[in-house]
Amino acid sequence: MNRRLLRSDTAMRWANRAFKDRNRTIYTLLIIGALLFPSFSDVTTGGSGNHLVSTAADAGVYVLLAIGLNVVVGFAGLLDLGYAAFFAIGAYSYALLASSQLSGSPLHVEFHLPFWVMLLVAMFVAASFGAILGAPTLRLRGDYLAIVTLGFGEIVPRIFRFLGAGSPIGNWTGGVNGISAIDPPKLPAFVSGPWFGVGTPIRVVSPFDFSDSNWSPMDYYWLVLILVAVCIVLVTNLHNSRIGRAWMAVREDEVAAAASGINTVAIKLLAFAIGASFAGFAGCYYGAKLSLVSSENFEFVVSVSILIMVVLGGMGNIPGVILGALTIFFVQFFVLTNLPDYAVAAANAVGLGFLNNSGGTWVGLHDEVQRLNYIVFGGILVGVMLLRPQGLFPSKIREQELEKGTAEEAVFDIREATD
């Protein structure tokens, strides 16, 4: 019609293509990054990158958790504020059935079930708890669910803490000490090689013990990569399936979804249970890698961190959520951990060294900066919701719903169709 419209149309089409490719770009970068990370950490630390690799494996746990919570919050639009409870249930399931903990319990029997079986068992146990909690509460309105999950998230760590030595029904969970000396994953045989560090000879190792310092933490790193990849494939397929479309329908308009023949309670329950099962999966791996589970690792802050990862990355978009998880993990375990020291160094460098001394309610720059994490977390949540509710890397559909509104979306569709 006129040139301006034409130009904006071209721009839109170009932008559209870039958007379409973005997820593929993110995945490609993530895969390259993940494959190169061990070498990268070795090079940057001068051959002692094990610590970094181990931290990266921990980051993988959070990626798993974020992918799982994304199913609940991003796909189905249910706010789960007690997600760490399912994480705890997964971790404790593995810890109880793969350590000598239960020999001290009234059962007096200890179990040492293999990790690979327990991955599925932990998943199933967590999903069952999700279903038990969800079944009666998912009929309620959405924000009641948030508070019920919050309550559940508070109850679970307290019960694990309570059931230690001195509880009226015996020592089951080790109480405040948690459960230690958990079995590492084992394989009957595996092939070692350069992927466990430069110079490792290629040969068959039998039996293969993951905690062996020859390949730990590298083996845990590869293991979590495989688990994450499996989960991504699973969740992507779910998202594109009939169930995934039903989740979206329920999220956008529950009444309309019900009128279209979707059993909304069942579909929400499914999202809740599947989300919980991923947390159980991640918990099992987490317990095996740390070889220690303790109730304080599953407090409310953990649930909120995972929520922040999902919200920041872009609710509903899997690669976005993965990037969100990695970003927040980096901020939490790297930036916020090292920031106090940097701040002190910076203050000394510019002649503000007096800030490092404490006095009155001022506890010195180091400790004051250390206390920043609450504000940073809260600020991210509020800021993202106000300024960019679709998150940093939103899914295309979700972005339109949240920002452009439905009217404009319709116009957009017609233009696409007449193209």
Place this chain on the structure above:
Amino acid sequence: MGAGGPPPLPLEQVATLAGALKGTRSALSGSLGTWSFLGGTILILSVLLLPKAVASPAFFLQILIYGVANGAIFALIALGYTMVYGIIELINFAHGDIFTLGAFLALPLVGLFGMTDSTPFSFGVVLILLLVTAVVMVIDGGINVAIERLAYRPLRNAPRLAILITAVGMSFILEGVMYIWRGANNVHFPDVLPGSRIPIPGGASLGVKDVIVIVSAVILVSLLNVFTGNSKLGKAMRATAQDREAAQLMGININRTIAATFFIGAALAAAGGIIFGLYFNNIRFDEGFTAGLFAFTAAVFGGIGNIQGAALGGLFIGLVQAFSNAYFQAALTDVWIFAILILVLVFRPTGLLGMQVPEK
């Protein structure tokens, strides 16, 4: 959820207890539900507590007094939850931290008047405390209004998930501010109230502190009742809670009314925070998280959106906490309270005196 009868005004049931029960009956699935809920609760409590009470009546009475004082503080927090929920259907996660902030804001003011643990109790102290409380109530209320303006109002028409997430974020920010300000440890609040106790025949004793806490809570709740029942703004609040659009058509300034609700809720929580500080003499930056959750439980138990319900619920939660700490496993007290929350939401989301919650 209950059926039949027109939904009552959420903040309405203010006249008398009888009037409140009458209003509730029409809203719920018959009075049977209310009475079986109430009866079941009382039955469970009496089965659990009667043997203990008979064994040592004085100790029981002592715990009862402590529980009521404790519950009075929960009630003050629960009112803010219930009012905000009644008017914009938001679980304001930051409300518990507004409560803690009240105590934290009072600390420098109390220090300004030179009050310490050794300050003798006098009429002057009462006046200063009242002044400090009034100032803190205004400041804390103002902060809550600012939070509403910045973080909640822009999202009022956004998907519900968005505003809930912002509320969690605001809670973290408030905790973060108090953490940076005073650190992770317990902060001491000057013990200026008289520590004397009035002996009760049988061995128990009633602390003057207990009386002050209970009386001030009762006064504040009654003032709120009168206010929402009779004042113009109170009527506007009830109208907005019932139907926002219709209220707007009737010329009610919705934004101002909602801001006023946040202000009043925060002012009551701030008073609760100061009372908490004066009663327990210790407060921590994250005290509001658990206290807020308990108060929310209280609001849900009483019937969210219902002022008297919140007050009764607060009392109930305070008693549960006191008895559980004294007679049962103290480590499990929180578990019981959260379990009550979940059970009430599952089996009776309308609570004890609840309103009918519209499905949105």
